[in-house]
Amino acid sequence: MSTKKLNLKDKYRLLTRDLDWDFSYEDRKDAFPFEEFEGIKITDWDKWEDPFRLTMDAYWKYQAEKEKKLYAIYDAFSQNNGHLNVTDARYVNAIKIFLTAVSPGELAAHSGFAFTGRHMGGIGARIAAQMQSLDELRHIQTQIHAMSHYNKFFDGFDEFSHMHDRVWYISVVKSFFDDARSAGPFEFMVAIGFSFEYVLTNLLFVPFMSGAAYNGDMATVTFGFSAQSDEARHMTLGLEIIKFLLEQHEDNVPIVQKWIDKWLWRGYRILTVVAMMMDYMLPQKVMSWKEAWELYFEQAGGALFKDLERYGIKMPDYTDLIKAEKEHLSHQAWWTFYTNSQATAFHTWIPSNQELDWLSEKYPETFDKYYRPRWEMAKEMADKGERYYNEGLPQLCQTCQIPMIYTDVQNDPRDIVYRSTKYQGERFHFCSDQCQHIFENEPEKYVHSWLPVHQIFQGNCGGPGGLEKVMDYYKLDVGKANMDYVGSPDEERWKTWKGVA
Amino acid sequence: MATLALRADYHGDRKDSADKFGGAILVYINWDKHLFFYSAKAFPLDPNMPFAAVLEHVIGTHFCQHPEYKDIDWGTVEWSLNNEPFQPVMDKSLAENGFDHKCLLRFKTAEKSAFADAGV
Numbered sequence: 001m002s003t004k005k006l007n008l009k010d011k012y013r014l015l016t017r018d019l020d021w022d023f024s025y026e027d028r029k030d031a032f033p034f035e036e037f038e039g040i041k042i043t044d045w046d047k048w049e050d051p052f053r054l055t056m057d058a059y060w061k062y063q064a065e066k067e068k069k070l071y072a073i074y075d076a077f078s079q080n081n082g083h084l085n086v087t088d089a090r091y092v093n094a095i096k097i098f099l100t101a102v103s104p105g106e107l108a109a110h111s112g113f114a115f116t117g118r119h120m121g122g123i124g125a126r127i128a129a130q131m132q133s134l135d136e137l138r139h140i141q142t143q144i145h146a147m148s149h150y151n152k153f154f155d156g157f158d159e160f161s162h163m164h165d166r167v168w169y170i171s172v173v174k175s176f177f178d179d180a181r182s183a184g185p186f187e188f189m190v191a192i193g194f195s196f197e198y199v200l201t202n203l204l205f206v207p208f209m210s211g212a213a214y215n216g217d218m219a220t221v222t223f224g225f226s227a228q229s230d231e232a233r234h235m236t237l238g239l240e241i242i243k244f245l246l247e248q249h250e251d252n253v254p255i256v257q258k259w260i261d262k263w264l265w266r267g268y269r270i271l272t273v274v275a276m277m278m279d280y281m282l283p284q285k286v287m288s289w290k291e292a293w294e295l296y297f298e299q300a301g302g303a304l305f306k307d308l309e310r311y312g313i314k315m316p317d318y319t320d321l322i323k324a325e326k327e328h329l330s331h332q333a334w335w336t337f338y339t340n341s342q343a344t345a346f347h348t349w350i351p352s353n354q355e356l357d358w359l360s361e362k363y364p365e366t367f368d369k370y371y372r373p374r375w376e377m378a379k380e381m382a383d384k385g386e387r388y389y390n391e392g393l394p395q396l397c398q399t400c401q402i403p404m405i406y407t408d409v410q411n412d413p414r415d416i417v418y419r420s421t422k423y424q425g426e427r428f429h430f431c432s433d434q435c436q437h438i439f440e441n442e443p444e445k446y447v448h449s450w451l452p453v454h455q456i457f458q459g460n461c462g463g464p465g466g467l468e469k470v471m472d473y474y475k476l477d478v479g480k481a482n483m484d485y486v487g488s489p490d491e492e493r494w495k496t497w498k499g500v501a
Numbered sequence: 502m503a504t505l506a507l508r509a510d511y512h513g514d515r516k517d518s519a520d521k522f523g524g525a526i527l528v529y530i531n532w533d534k535h536l537f538f539y540s541a542k543a544f545p546l547d548p549n550m551p552f553a554a555v556l557e558h559v560i561g562t563h564f565c566q567h568p569e570y571k572d573i574d575w576g577t578v579e580w581s582l583n584n585e586p587f588q589p590v591m592d593k594s595l596a597e598n599g600f601d602h603k604c605l606l607r608f609k610t611a612e613k614s615a616f617a618d619a620g621v
Binding site: 033034037038039183184187332335336339340369370371372373374377380381388390391392393394395396403404405407413414415416418420424426427428429441442443444445446447448449450451453454455457458459 | 503504505506507511512513514515516517518519521522523525527529531533534536537538539540541542543544545562563566568583584601602603604605615616619620621
């Protein structure tokens, strides 16, 4: 008997078409109970074009080789005291944010893709989602390992998983993924697979990875390179799901449009923290947030939406607003964290004169007019020994959970945007029309947002007894992992290692 | 609009309803055009508290860090409650002044300085 060896294409065809079950004595609908409630109509799963073309055995082999190399570099990095090669210890605070706020998102994505990898009716789509699910799990593991070296030398890394369910600003990212994971499988795919992975991912990963490269952080750069081939597959899957849904039935178009409008906004709000990282936290800057936004969203995203026009999909109607916000976003965010740094798991600082000049140059329309004066005031206070920390707790947006910091950039950027609506007799507050619309479309989902500020007032974050209790509840080491970089143990150690008095 | 859900009876229990704050109401307070305080601040307050006490003990202790706070001429301050013009009665309680759960109190002052021009 001859055993003919299958080529990769045949193997993949067998895996994604032939291996699926026909439901002869159970109702197929019982096997895929989540497939219809979102209103998406699938007429023929066989039209699904596989974006990965990877069989499981090839996947394991390829990833194992990649990871072997990755860990060899981590080992070398660690043995060579790689942390001493970063541009400045202030840089490390950027990757503290990465580990506490971004990496747990990988785990959430792993869980979300595992769900869609079970519940989409088509076997090709399921296999692709399962592989992405494995990728996401590998990513959080490799990220934790990349950061573990820094954890030995700097404060603020060690309680990242405890903090994830508790700390006020991390709730923003957590709620984003909780929102996506509690949606149906198709909304999840549009939310994370398309809107986040395809449209916005370059604005998350490229800034962090090139920031790492510019600032001598070899561990993070290496992780970034290693993840790149996975990310390329994820982007292909994101685009395939959109095209597939739009080609399957015209009734899908308005549903998909609504999800794109929602999730690009939700994702964009999250990127506020990336804007701040790029403009304020990198000692050696790559490009400004504004430049990154223009390159990766206005140009690349613009071309994408032109392609999608033939399906009847339009660019969300808030693009003029986000275009205007790019002049403000990073400044508003860093000021918020700077003045609230008594409750963050990273350090903040006043930009140096050189950095202030860089910001003026990059933001000629807004920086000197609105933001430089804040830093001048902060400096005056710090010079008098009265480093400014804001008293009290902020008002939060019910949908994105970000403090209500966004201003009316199209009219008077000195005015905060206030939106509110009443539901079941209760008033709910929002940072924008978009967050308000998201709430109003699905109020039952967002009335039970876990808003950290309100939870603190209800006594659910360490009980009554003031902010000290809350910091214990966060496991935040006050005075060590947080507050100003100047005078911190991180700075002190850095100076000792570098032989600077 | 209805939330897209697998089950028709899906609902969320409001997490911040008035009964969950031990008798207090949530009041958000903002000093307009003073982004030194990056957002409005949230306070759980006793609705029986007179407005004058809020001014002294809540606003007075949470907005005083701004170097120009001491120069405020409170006689000319413009107030709004839930984005409607509002004239507080100092010796009346928050409830009597029309404050309810999760209301937004804003005040506008008229100092003239470079910081004020920048909205700081």
